[in-house]
Amino acid sequence: MTLILDGVRVRQRGETWLEDIDLELPNGMTTLIGPLAAGKTTLMRVAAGLLPPTSGRVVVNGRDVTSISVRKRSVAFVYQQFINYPSLSVYENIASPLRLDPSFPRREIDRRVHEIAEIMGIGDLLDRRPEELSGGQQQRTAIARALARPVDVLLLDEPLANLDYKLREQLRADLKDMFGGSAGVVLYSTADPAEALGFAAPTVVLGEGRIQHVGDVAEMYDRPPTLAVAATLSDPPLNLLPGLAHDGRIDCLGVSFPVPGERPPAGRVVLGVRPHQVTIERTGPGDLEFPAEIRLAEVTGSATFLHLLLPGSRHLVAQLEGTRLFTPGEPATAYVDPGRVLIFDEAGVSLPARPAAEADLHG
Amino acid sequence: MPAKASPVAVAAGTRRQLPWARTVFWLYVATLMLPLLWMFGMSIRPNEDILGSFALIPQRVTFENYQTFFTDPVWYSSYLNSIIYTSMNAVLSLIVALPAAYAFSRFRFAGDRFLFFWLLTNRMAPPAVFLLPFFQIYQSVGLFDTHLGVAIAHMLFNVPLAVWILEGFMSGIPREIDETAAIDGYSLPRFFVRIFLPMIRSGIGVTLFFCFMFSWVELLIARTITSVNAKPIAATMTRTVSAAGVDWGLLAAAGVLTIIPGAIVIWFVRNYVAKGFALGRV
Numbered sequence: 001m002t003l004i005l006d007g008v009r010v011r012q013r014g015e016t017w018l019e020d021i022d023l024e025l026p027n028g029m030t031t032l033i034g035p036l037a038a039g040k041t042t043l044m045r046v047a048a049g050l051l052p053p054t055s056g057r058v059v060v061n062g063r064d065v066t067s068i069s070v071r072k073r074s075v076a077f078v079y080q081q082f083i084n085y086p087s088l089s090v091y092e093n094i095a096s097p098l099r100l101d102p103s104f105p106r107r108e109i110d111r112r113v114h115e116i117a118e119i120m121g122i123g124d125l126l127d128r129r130p131e132e133l134s135g136g137q138q139q140r141t142a143i144a145r146a147l148a149r150p151v152d153v154l155l156l157d158e159p160l161a162n163l164d165y166k167l168r169e170q171l172r173a174d175l176k177d178m179f180g181g182s183a184g185v186v187l188y189s190t191a192d193p194a195e196a197l198g199f200a201a202p203t204v205v206l207g208e209g210r211i212q213h214v215g216d217v218a219e220m221y222d223r224p225p226t227l228a229v230a231a232t233l234s235d236p237p238l239n240l241l242p243g244l245a246h247d248g249r250i251d252c253l254g255v256s257f258p259v260p261g262e263r264p265p266a267g268r269v270v271l272g273v274r275p276h277q278v279t280i281e282r283t284g285p286g287d288l289e290f291p292a293e294i295r296l297a298e299v300t301g302s303a304t305f306l307h308l309l310l311p312g313s314r315h316l317v318a319q320l321e322g323t324r325l326f327t328p329g330e331p332a333t334a335y336v337d338p339g340r341v342l343i344f345d346e347a348g349v350s351l352p353a354r355p356a357a358e359a360d361l362h363g
Numbered sequence: 364m365p366a367k368a369s370p371v372a373v374a375a376g377t378r379r380q381l382p383w384a385r386t387v388f389w390l391y392v393a394t395l396m397l398p399l400l401w402m403f404g405m406s407i408r409p410n411e412d413i414l415g416s417f418a419l420i421p422q423r424v425t426f427e428n429y430q431t432f433f434t435d436p437v438w439y440s441s442y443l444n445s446i447i448y449t450s451m452n453a454v455l456s457l458i459v460a461l462p463a464a465y466a467f468s469r470f471r472f473a474g475d476r477f478l479f480f481w482l483l484t485n486r487m488a489p490p491a492v493f494l495l496p497f498f499q500i501y502q503s504v505g506l507f508d509t510h511l512g513v514a515i516a517h518m519l520f521n522v523p524l525a526v527w528i529l530e531g532f533m534s535g536i537p538r539e540i541d542e543t544a545a546i547d548g549y550s551l552p553r554f555f556v557r558i559f560l561p562m563i564r565s566g567i568g569v570t571l572f573f574c575f576m577f578s579w580v581e582l583l584i585a586r587t588i589t590s591v592n593a594k595p596i597a598a599t600m601t602r603t604v605s606a607a608g609v610d611w612g613l614l615a616a617a618g619v620l621t622i623i624p625g626a627i628v629i630w631f632v633r634n635y636v637a638k639g640f641a642l643g644r645v
Contacts, residue, residue, distance in 0.1 A: 050542050070545045077546050083539045087561035100548040145547075 001027045001061055003047060003153050003185040008056035010042055010209075017042045018209045021056065025187060026202075029179040031217065032189040033196045034206035035232055040189040041080075043206065044157045047187060048075045060152050060185075073153075076146035080158040082138035084130035090117070090141050091126040097149040104149075112148055119178065120144040136167040147178070156188045160195065172198060193235045197221060205229050227348035230272050236305065239273040239316050243343070250343070253311055255288045257338045264343070264351045272342035275305065278318035279335045287335040292316065297326040308334055399622070405615035413611045428616035438617065441599040444510065445579065446624060448593060451514035452521060453574040457567065459518065460525035465555070467526065468533035469541065479530070482523040490583050493519060501588050508590045516584050521574040528573065528639065532566025533559075568635035575628050596621055 008021035018039045034040050045051035047058060049070035058066045065073055076097070084093050091113055098109045117123045120140040122133075130138055139159060146154060159175075160168045176199060179186050190196055196203055196217050203217035207228045213220060217233070224230035231238050243252040248263040250256070252271055282289075292308040295315075299305075304324040308316045316334055326332075343351045405413050406428050408421045416422075432438045466472075467479050497516050498507075506512035536559070544554040560567070586598040600617050629636075 048546065050545075070542070071548055071550065073546075075546055077543065079539050079543075081537065081539060083537065083543050085540065085544075085558050087558065097547040145543075 001152055001184055002059075003187070004057075004059040005043070005047065006057040006059060008043075008046055008053045008058070010039075010046060010051065011054045016209055018046065018053070020210060021046075023204065023211065023214070025185050027183070027185060029186040029188060029199065029201040031196045031199050031201045031203040032187055032206060033191065033193065033203060033217075033232055034189075034212075035191060038206045038232075039209040040191075040206055041157055042209075044077070044155045044187065044189055047153060048077050048155050049073050050077070074151045075153045075155065076149065076151045078139075078142050078146045078156040078159045080161050082130075082135060082142055082162070084138060084141050084145070086130055088129075089126065090122060090128050090130065090133070093130065093141055094126075094144045094148050096145060101149060116144045116148050119174075120147075121174070136163055136171065139163060140171070143175075150183065152184050154184055154186045156186070158189055158191060161191065193221075193233045196233070205232050207232060223350070224272075224342060225350050227270060227272065227342075227344040227350075230342055230344075230350075234272075234274055236275045236317060236319060238342075239275060239278065241271040241273065241310075241314060241316070243269040243271045245269045252288070253290060253314060255290060257286075257288055259343070259351075260339070264345070268346050269351065270344045270346070270348070272344065273316070273336055274340075275317045275319035277336060277340045278308075278316060280306070280318060280320065280332050282335050284337060286338060288338050288341075290316070290334040290336070292332050292334045294326050294328055294330050294332050296328060297324065299323050299325075306332075308332065310334070402615045402618050405611060406619050408612060410610065410612050413615075428612040429620075431613050432616050432620065437599060438596075438613075441594045441596045442617075442620065444589075444593050445585075445596040445621075448510040448513040448517070448585070448595070449575055449578040449624075451510055452517045452578040453571050455514055456518050456521040456525045456574045457570060460522050460529055460570065461555075461560075463522075464526045464529035464533055465559075467530045469538065479526075482526055485523045486520055490520070490581070494584065494587050497584060497588050507588060508592045508594075510593050512588055513585050513593055513595070514578075516588060517574075517578045517581060520581075521577055524573055524577070525570045528570045529563065529566050532563045532569075532639075536562055565635040565638045568632040569639035572628055572632040572636060576625065579625060 003023075003025040005021045005023040008018055008023075010016070010018040021043060032040055032043065042051065046053050049058070049065065049068065053066065056066075057064050060073070084090075085096065088096065094113045094117060095109050098104045098112060104112070113126070114123065117126055120143060122137055122140050122144065125133060125137060125141075130141060133141065139162075143156070143159060146156070156175075160171055163171065172195060175188075179188070179199075179201075188199065188201075200217060202214070203220065204214050205212040205220065205228070212228045212232070213225055220229055221233045224233065227240075241252050243250045244267075245259065245264045246266045249258050250264075250269060250271070279287075290308075290310050292310050294306065295309050296307040297304055298307070301323065302321075304320045304322065304326075306318040306320055306324070306326060308318060310316050318334060345351055404419070404421055407424050407426065409423060409425055409427065412418075412421065412423060432442075467475060493516075501507040501512050501516075506515065540558065540562075541554065544558050549558065580597075582595065582597045582601075585595040586601075589595065589598070596617065600614060600621075
């Protein structure tokens with residue numbers, strides 16, 4: 001089973017929501033990740049048939065379904081909001097797509113509803129109405145309804161985004177098991193890098209209505225091809241610092257270091273540093289040193305986020321392990337291992353000279 | 364040990380009691396109820412007592428007036444007429460307004476906002492404006508003096524109101540529910556009946572109530588476009604002056620009976636109306 005989006009473009013009220021979407025999704029799960037307003041929901045709606053594309057085609061199993069009504073398609077959709085039929089019981093909610101399919105006899109419907117409800121952990125809530133359930137249970141009901149009928153295309157649009165942290169963790173683990181042996185195209189959208197990395201499925205990065213990159217999510221995290229991909233997959237947000245490349249070296253805020261490997265063309269560059277790669281103690285002899293002033297320390301328990309002010313009014317966030325206490329206004333030194341710095345040219349394309357993170361630079 | 368205060372006492376304690384609140388309340392209720400009680404008092408008295416003496420408590424109680432009402436075909440048939448065309452109007456208005464409100468709430472089409480506003484402007488015109496056209500048209504198409512004729516005439520005012528109220532309720536329901544139903548494979552009519560209508564049933568209750576209320580109390584149009592067969596009760600009540608003078612008792616009995624259907628409808632929709640007010644559409 002495949003889902004192909006061919007040259008899909010969506011324009012609404014003079015704004016471009018999606019542009020040049022060419023995508024081939026194989027059987028099994030694919031993750032769609034992108035920041036807010038990247039066009040994730042629009043893409044999902046086009047794939048489902050809820051929104052006709054301005055131009056382009058949607059092809060399922062080799063059949064062009066662009067102009068076929070969503071009522072006639074074999075799709076299921078789970079929304080970020082918990083959408084259930086409030087006037088029906090949980091049982092009837094899950095059974096609803098099966099009831100409309102004449103190929104399911106009553107007994108088979110009953111069996112499937114109980115089976116899927118058990119898997120989703122709502123087996124004892126079947127007589128309740130959706131409004132009597134907690135948010136997590138409501139979303140489980142919505143997912144159960146989407147899974148009840150075997151479909152060609154299952155779309156989940158940030159299904160866990162409105163849940164609280166603990167429920168999210170738990171449901172994510174459940175979903176991971178569930179889609180493993182799925183017999184259809186599953187497209188799962190999220191804005192949370194941890195979710196995408198956790199599913200470890202083929203991943204599509206979407207940004208500003210365009211596909212930024214398609215590939216293996218772990219590889220994209222380690223060697224982001226563009227700044228947009230790096231920023232999308234970084235949580236907490238990527239620190240960005242300006243730099244200037246010349247003669248095989250990069251100058252950055254008064255610090256200069258040699259670029260290992262191939263020489264980048266001279267010119268402005270952008271350096272991306274993940275917060276957990278910034279330390280306030282020296283870790284190696286080659287570390288870049290930035291004099292800084294402490295502005296704020298956010299303690300979350302397992303980590304402390306230290307907000308630093310670098311020369312030139314640049315902000316840098318360091319993620320330090322454990323609970324650490326700092327006094328705002330005090331000076332500090334930020335250390336960054338140059339081997340782990342991501343280097344992008346002005347257009348945001350990763351410079352090919354950047355060595356793999358594991359390469360030994362300190363030699 | 365401090366005495367345990369009951370939760371009720373605590374709640375009452377936090378609310379400041381105005382010294383005259385109770386008195387003012389009952390005074391208000393009495394003012395409201397007095398005409399109604401007076402009318403009820405009149406309806407169970409013979410005419411001589413009504414005209415002859417002024418008494419709060421009737422000396423002689425009689426149900427003759429009600430008996431006359433239910434045995435004289437002029438009276439009871441006009442009472443039935445009003446009930447028939449009012450019910451017809453409520454049902455027809457709802458049938459027309461439900462799809463219209465759904466379209467206004469769910470679809471964007473050319474001129475939709477103007478159309479929505481234009482619908483409401485129909486209510487701004489005084490009913491008298493429509494008297495002559497209705498009279499002439501009904502004469503020529505054979506709707507004159509029919510229940511259906513009155514029901515349709517009242518739709519001119521009730522459909523805009525119904526669309527307005529229903530649109531408010533429908534827009535409160537997320538569009539994603541419609542989409543989920545489409546994905547599940549519901550056809551539009553099936554979705555409408557099985558999923559959508561149960562979700563807006565309080566809106567339907569409120570709409571029925573307002574349609575009923577307007578149609579039940581409207582006199583001018585209903586009287587003009589009827590003569591005998593569909594004559595409304597209110598019209599009959601204005602024509603009780605005979606050679607023997609005004610039949611006060613009978614008129615009062617008719618008045619009491621006219622209030623009853625409205626009271627019944629209000630009883631059924633009282634909770635829904637509160638929701639409608641909360642939505643700001645009533």
